[in-house]
Amino acid sequence: MSQRGNIPILRVGSNLLTTIHIDLHDTIAEAFQEDVLVAIKNTGAKGLVIDITGLEEVDTYVARILADTGRMAALMGAHTILVGMRAEVAATLVRMGFAMDTVETALDVDDGLAMLQARKALGRK
Amino acid sequence: MNRAVPAPRSLSETLKFDARELNSRRTFFQLSDDDLARLKGLRPFAERHMDDVVEDFYRLILSHPEARRFFPDDETIRRVKRLQRDYFLQLFDGVCDLAYVENRLRVGAAHERIGMAPRWYIGAYRHYLAILLDRITADVPDPAEARASYQSMLRLVGFDMSLAIDAYIAANLDTLGRHQAAIRELSTPVIKVHDHILLLPLVGAIDSERAQQIMEAVLLRVIGEKARAIIIDIAGVPVVDTRVADHLLKTTAAVRLVGGKVILTGISAQVARTIVQLGVDISTMYTVAELSEGIELALGLVGKQISTGAT
Numbered sequence: 001m002s003q004r005g006n007i008p009i010l011r012v013g014s015n016l017l018t019t020i021h022i023d024l025h026d027t028i029a030e031a032f033q034e035d036v037l038v039a040i041k042n043t044g045a046k047g048l049v050i051d052i053t054g055l056e057e058v059d060t061y062v063a064r065i066l067a068d069t070g071r072m073a074a075l076m077g078a079h080t081i082l083v084g085m086r087a088e089v090a091a092t093l094v095r096m097g098f099a100m101d102t103v104e105t106a107l108d109v110d111d112g113l114a115m116l117q118a119r120k121a122l123g124r125k
Numbered sequence: 126m127n128r129a130v131p132a133p134r135s136l137s138e139t140l141k142f143d144a145r146e147l148n149s150r151r152t153f154f155q156l157s158d159d160d161l162a163r164l165k166g167l168r169p170f171a172e173r174h175m176d177d178v179v180e181d182f183y184r185l186i187l188s189h190p191e192a193r194r195f196f197p198d199d200e201t202i203r204r205v206k207r208l209q210r211d212y213f214l215q216l217f218d219g220v221c222d223l224a225y226v227e228n229r230l231r232v233g234a235a236h237e238r239i240g241m242a243p244r245w246y247i248g249a250y251r252h253y254l255a256i257l258l259d260r261i262t263a264d265v266p267d268p269a270e271a272r273a274s275y276q277s278m279l280r281l282v283g284f285d286m287s288l289a290i291d292a293y294i295a296a297n298l299d300t301l302g303r304h305q306a307a308i309r310e311l312s313t314p315v316i317k318v319h320d321h322i323l324l325l326p327l328v329g330a331i332d333s334e335r336a337q338q339i340m341e342a343v344l345l346r347v348i349g350e351k352a353r354a355i356i357i358d359i360a361g362v363p364v365v366d367t368r369v370a371d372h373l374l375k376t377t378a379a380v381r382l383v384g385g386k387v388i389l390t391g392i393s394a395q396v397a398r399t400i401v402q403l404g405v406d407i408s409t410m411y412t413v414a415e416l417s418e419g420i421e422l423a424l425g426l427v428g429k430q431i432s433t434g435a436t
Binding site: 082083084085086087089090091093094095099100101105106107108111112 | 340341344345347348351352353375378379380381382383384385
């Protein structure tokens with residue numbers, strides 16, 4: 001897949017998997033969103049797992065980028081699951097009143113992919 | 126590995142007793158270099174009286190039944206008398222530096238360790254000074270000189286006592302800190318009920334600080350155990366007000382962010398009424414009345430169920 005940014009997006013079955021390991025700011029964030037959407041369009045993926053195990057800090061800006069990416073993916077027919085958030089990150093986001101209610105979450109990549117499989121089995125979009 | 130074992134921290138370090146503090150405290154106790162020089166000049170006097178001062182000192186202490194129990198046998202008494210002689214002579218070394226401070230702090234810590242309360246220490250010191258006053262007035266013919274010498278002793282002894290009390294307080298704070306840590310740990314007993322299912326029975330009042338600890342402990346365990354669900358049982362929480370409900374909601378939101386679900390159980394009729402009357406929206410949480418129902422719900426979330434065996 002040709003990409004603008006440097007965050008790899010991999011195809012796993014009928015879903016996409018991306019692992020964020022660098023700070024999502026400015027042009028990186030924009031390129032990332034575009035790459036995700038192009039990948040969904042090209043592959044016809046019905047699900048997207050965003051793994052943020054590697055992020056030690058997530059501020060509200062990055063949290064918003066992630067939530068927005070999920071909403072954009074939904075518009076293109078892919079369900080997003082955010083996985084691997086660290087305990088400190090979760091505690092901080094909640095304390096700041098940013099619970100990311102619109103995004104579904106899972107413990108890790110395995111769980112996230114399993115959840116997408118289960119959705120597919122249920123015949124949901 | 127060739128890693129050097131770090132040296133145990135000295136008491137002066139723990140108490141942040143540095144050169145500045147030494148200076149400040151000496152000023153407050155009016156302990157000047159002149160005093161130290163005068164005490165050094167009394168060294169022959171000290172050596173002459175060392176044995177009888179120490180004997181006299183322990184005669185009083187050992188005659189008091191309660192003080193006596195700190196010295197169970199003759200061996201202990203011999204040992205403390207030897208230490209006391211060293212301690213006594215150090216008063217007449219004419220040195221009061223950081224090494225001296227460390228030594229005095231250790232004396233205080235040693236008394237604390239054997240459970241000797243400060244009242245015994247201070248009382249014994251009073252006796253010590255009385256003995257010294259007798260000896261100095263008997264030995265030094267010039268009353269003005271005797272008085273000045275005694276004043277110098279008082280200053281250094283007062284300084285010593287302040288250090289010993291510091292050591293007592295530090296040791297007590299340390300114990301207190303360890304107890305608090307133990308209580309903190311006991312206040313969030315997260316238990317593994319089944320694969321991917323945790324249980325946290327909450328007992329007692331929940332304030333903001335405890336709520337914070339609960340959230341952190343819960344998140345770490347959920348991630349560590351890869352838990353899909355954590356059951357929080359609040360049957361043992363006496364009061365559930367808006368604040369407590371808010372803490373529970375925040376914990377639920379944070380657990381959701383790391384991919385788990387919170388099931389709230391042990392909700393009494395009273396608590397249900399309060400929550401509704403306070404207008405708190407807890408619709409984002411799974412709530413059931415009984416812990417057993419919570420466990421069934423959690424098992425359902427991981428695709429398992431309890432079945433009745435054939436009898």
